[in-house]
Amino acid sequence: MEPLFSGLFDAVPDALIVVDGQGRIAMANRQAEQLFGYAGGELAGTEIEMLLPEEARGRHRGYRAGYMAKPHLRPMGATGQTLVGLRRDGSQFPVEIALSPIDSDAGPRYLASIRDISETQRARQALVRAGYDALVARIGQLALETENEVGVLGEVPDLLADALKIETVAILALRPDRQTVEIRAAKGLDADRNPVDAGIFAAALESGASVIADDFASSAPPFPLRHDSAGSGALIPLIDRNRAVGALIAYSRQPRRFDHDALHLLQSVANLLAALAQRRHTEEQLAHAQRLDALGQLTGGIAHDFNNLLTVMSGSLQLLELETEGRAEMQELIATALRSVSRGAELTSKLLAFARRQRLLPQATDPRVLLQDVELMLRRTLGNAISLRLDCESDLPAAFVDPTQLEAALVNLALNARDAMPQGGEIRIGARQVLVDSTRSSGELPVGYYVLVSVSDTGQGMSPDTLARAMEPFFTTKESGRGSGLGLSMVYGFAKQSGGHLQINSAQGRGTRVDLYLPVTHAAAQGAAPASAGRATSGGETILVVEDDPAVRNIAVAFLRSSAYKVLAVASAEDARQVLLDTPDIALLFSDVMLGSGRNGKELAEEARQLRPDLPILLTSGYEEHAISGAADFDLLRKPYRREQLLATVQRLLAAAVRIDGS
Ligand SMILES: Nc1ncnc2c1ncn2[C@@H]1O[C@H](COP(=O)(O)OP(=O)(O)OP(=O)(O)O)[C@@H](O)[C@H]1O
Ligand SMILES: [Mg+2]
Incomplete structure (x- = not known):
């Protein structure tokens, strides 16, 4: 070789290798030897494929034969694929290669100029990654700005398909029957070309794990989109409270389109979508609970008013029942009316239960x-x-x-x-x-x-x-x-x-x-409380009735008088206090909890207890919220009450008071 040429050959900054018609290395410059980690002269005579990873060698021999049959100038990067070089120590690195045939007396020769592009590639990778990060931030921002999740969902497939340069991205959900698939948003999803297999989709969600198919030709995990044999795909489940409710699916007709960074991008977007769905779910639940609360307020108020009406009706009917003893057809009519009243009371008690104003004995x-x-x-x-x-x-x-x-x-x-x-x-x-x-x-x-x-x-x-x-x-x-x-x-x-x-x-x-x-x-469970029963008979004691509603008051008075009690009746806590002070022989205080303006029945009861610690006190209420928060210390009779219930309770309290007195 001419000295000038040889000097030039070594002085060029690129690694240069000359290969003969059999694919053997005829010459390699210093840069080439250094790049691949060989000592001076060591490469000469070896097959060029030595410089490639083993798995690429067979394919490369094929390319080489094709190229040599039709040699031409091929500049760097023309194949669009990343080629990989193999160093002597076994390490690999990305390279770009330019090829040109050269004339020679010794037969066909080919010059390969080789460049290590690790650095370039790293930079390119960093650029891609930055682009992905920006996309995640953009979707996050969309989610914050848009009130409804649907708007964000609609944009995600386009944005992702663009960023990843793939054809198909879809957000799919499993309907509540867990058997049919709902397409929430999609780009490039062709119902004919890639129909969704609901069974595979459901199974993938059931397992809750991502499905990555790098190359359907070689390894094919079950994938819910029909796919070309050479394509690649990824399925990332969308998790809502520990359960996969749908998935983000990406698919390309080309193999190996999902590298580590791409999968990371898909996972980040899937996390965002799941968080969005969860937020909507929570908001819906909240709205539902608030609606039921508002309904509860309304029905609670109505039920309370109804209860008072029912108390009056049932009381009047029961008094009529006493008056008409022995007159069968009248008693029949009254019994029918009483049955309706108790049906009404059943309804109001359910309404009170709904309004959370039921008296509970937990x-x-x-x-x-x-x-x-x-x-x-x-x-x-x-x-x-x-x-x-x-x-x-x-x-x-x-x-x-x-x-x-x-x-x-x-x-x-x-x-x-x-x-x-x-x-x-x-x-x-x-x-x-x-x-x-x-x-x-x-x-x-x-x-x-x-x-x-x-x-x-x-x-x-x-x-x-x-x-x-x-x-x-x-x-x-x-x-x-x-x-x-x-x-x-x-x-x-x-x-x-x-x-x-x-x-x-x-x-x-x-x-x-x-x-x-x-x-x-963690308290021990109790057995059922024994029901106390007993016939109501009066010893003629004096009872103070406090009730602001005159109709209800009259009923209470009539009930008590029907059993020969003496009764004093007032409408307010203030009047009641006066009566208690003036009349020492009051044997029992029977008061409504709600007394319109002024002090309520519970306050009256507490005051009465101060004045007369031994006085039996019975409260009554149809408005259970007050009953619960107020009167745990006092006996309480729920409105509407029947005559027998009132009399039995009064009698029980009077009997207990007698026992305490020892009289
Ligand atoms: N187990 C169930 N299966 C199917 N539908 C139900 C079931 N339980 C409730 N529903 C539906 O919810 C509605 C409301 O139920 P809810 O128990 O509150 O009232 P209801 O049964 O219609 O009347 P009520 O219980 O007062 O006699 C029902 O009418 C029915 O449509
Ligand atoms: Mg029902």
Whole structure:
């Protein structure tokens, strides 16, 4: 070789290699030897493929034969693919190669000029990554700006497909039936070319893990989009409270389109979308709870007024009953009217339950015992077409609830389940302990342990519209006369007032499960309290009645007089105080809690206790909120009361006072 050429060959900053027609290295300059980690002269005579990773060698020999058959000038970077070089120490690095055939006396020769592009590539990678980060920030900002999640969702597929330079990006969700797929947003999703396989999609979500298919030709995990055999794809689940509810799917017809950075981008966007969905969910739940609260306020007020009316009606009727003793057809009419009144009282008590103004007597209740108690009654009520299964975890802690109300709640739920299965089916009632933690609670329940009582059926389930309104008072889909629409309202109010929660899971055609969360107590469960009964007879004592509503006052007076008590009646706490001071032989104070203006019945009761510590006191209220917050220290009679109830209570209190006195 000419000295000039040889000097030039070594002086060029690029690595140069000359290859002969058999692919052997004829010459390599110093830069080439250094780049690949060889000593001077070591490369000469070896096959060029030595400088490539083993797995690329076979393919390269093929390329080489093709090139040599039709040699031409090929500049750097012309293939568009990254080529990889192999150093002597085994390490690899990205290279760009320019090729040119050269004339030579010794036969065909080819000059390869090789450049290490590690640095360039790193810079390019950093640029891509910065672009991805900017995209995540942009989507986050969109989410903050837009009120509704739908707007953000719509933009995400386009933005991602652009950034990743791929054809298809879609956000898919599984419908509540968990069998059909909803396309929430998509770019380049062609229903004919890439139909979605709902079964594979559901299975992927069930596992909760991402699915990455680098190259469908070589390794093909089940992927829910129909794909070209050489393509690549990624599925990232969208997690809402520990459960995959949908997925972000990216697909390209080319292999290996999802490197580490691309997957990182997809994961970040999926996290953002999941957070968005969770926010919407929480807001919806809040709105639902607020709506029920507002309804509760309204119905609570109405129920209270109704209760007063019912007290008057029922009292008048009961007095008439006494007056007309022995006149059968009149007694018949009165009995009919009384039945309607007690039906009305039932309705108002359900409304009060919904408004969380029911008088609850919570106590440590063993759910297992209670379930066994209701079982027999339910079996009889439900009939043969429905099988009932009870499934109670052992070692359940006691729930702190009013057992009578819990029974009523279970009966309501079981009847709803029965009504949803006109052809028969199965009802399961289960009880177990659950921990509500911050990921599950979504603000509806304080974190902690609960007894979860679930009633599930195999019935027709509810449409989304029905589900959204099922707990509202008077919402019913049953024909008129069959349902009042107060069952679930009552159960909801009871759960809430007890410090628990009610949750309904239902989908059309797939049955219903109602979850009743009840607070746990570690006190030992009590047996049922013995009911106190006794005939009401009077010893002619004097009773002070305090009631601001004249009609209700008259009824109370009449009830008491009918049993030969002497009665003094006043309308206010102030008047009552005066009577107590003036009349020492008052034997019992009977007062309404709500007394219009001035002091209320509870304040009066406390004052009376100061004045006459031994005086038996009985309060009455139809407005249970006051009863709960006010009068735990005093006996309370719920309005509307029946004559016998009033007389029995009065008599019990008088008898107890006598015992304390020792007289
Ligand atoms: N287990 C269930 N399966 C299907 N739908 C149900 C179920 N439970 C309740 N629903 C739906 O919710 C509605 C409201 O139920 P809710 O118990 O409050 O009232 P109701 O049963 O219609 O009347 P009521 O209980 O006062 O007799 C029902 O009419 C029904 O459409
Ligand atoms: Mg019902």
